[in-house]
Amino acid sequence: MTKLSVNVNKIATLRNSRGGDVPNLIKTVKDIESFGAEGITIHPRPDERHIRYQDARDLKEVVKTEYNIEGNPIKSFIDLVLEIRPTQVTLVPDAEDAITSNAGWDTVKHKDFLKEVISEFKRNHIRTSIFVNPVVEMVVGAVETGTDRIELYTEAYAHAFAEGNKTGIQPYIDAAVAAGKAGLGINAGHDLSLDNVKFFKEKIPGLLEVSIGHALISESLYLGLENVIQLYLGKLNS
Template sequence: MTKLSVNINKIATLRNARGGDRPNVVQAARDCERFGAQGITVHPRPDERHIRYQDVYDLKEVVTTEFNIEGNPTPEFLKLVKEIKPAQATLVPDAPDAITSNAGWDTLKHKDFLTDVILELKELGIRTSIFVDPEERMIEGAALVDTDRVELYTEAYASNFHKDREKAIAPYLKAAQKAQEFGIGLNAGHDLDLDNLKYLHDTLPGLLEVSIGHALICDALYFGLENTIQLYLRQLK
């Protein structure tokens, strides 16, 4: 079964809008797990506009499912990951001022850098995943840097899903097949929601994990957090 990792960045965004500690991100993580989530994802950024670095340390003490920390592997980020030792570190090439992640790694251009970072993390027992666009050559590059997994950047799929879902998913299917060919685990994330998730899940072979935050939290405003997590889990059966 494909695991659902809930990204709780938006919980922190809401907290930070007013200051204080409401909603509490640690309690939100506990509740997500209690409601069925099989992982918790956070993506701390240098300006701490949502998840703060202290949040990550606090979450380490309570997360009992798979803890996934995403981010650009700057020295500060790598220090954090090495101290926390999450189940998975997802490396994302986002600029400090990016509103959200908007591109995957060029795994060929950054081969040496990624190889060194991944080796460091794997020596600590941390599973590595790198954020990539759905291009076969980027999967081939991912194999060269010895990553455990890739996370397919699914914004293009989500944007074109209602126009022509078969065309939208075609490059992702090729990328997934290439990942299987190289023995690389497959994750996916970005703009996945209750409309497009099931088709992605049913079409891509070997999909191990999806990381979903923005849409899930938006849906929770209407359906409630527990019910929403259950709705997403049903798409993954």
């Protein structure tokens, strides 16, 4: 089984654009879980342009499935995660002004830093995951940090798939095989969609979870949120 974790950043972005509370993030998260999603993902950034730190706290009392908080492990983020103690923390090396995540960790170069941060989260019984590019060397480096899982950064796959190039999946297969041999759990995310998620899931051994936000919310504008979640679940577990 591959779990679907819905990233709700775009719901917060829409809310914040008018300065009020529509759409209501809490209600939307409750609905998403009731529609069958098996996790909720948020990615609070320091400027709080979508998910606010208070949202992260409020959702702790709401999320009944898996709660995944993504972000760059600066001090304020680390403190927030340790306060909330979600199911999982996903470490992402994005700059503070990044529009969206655009690269995985160099797990060799940053091994000591990641090892220190991860050990603190694990002492607090929080499952850890590292955002990585589909490069075997980076997977091997991740093992040495002590992380529980990796999250494969799937933008390159999605771009190749959209151009009809299915060979773009091969680096992800290689990375997943290396992760499996090393005992790491495998997550994936970024630009996965209804068009490409089924092929990805079928080819990646041991895929535990996908985190999908932008595409899922965009697709829901046409097809409806409940319907889209059911479509994803069908593609992930058929």
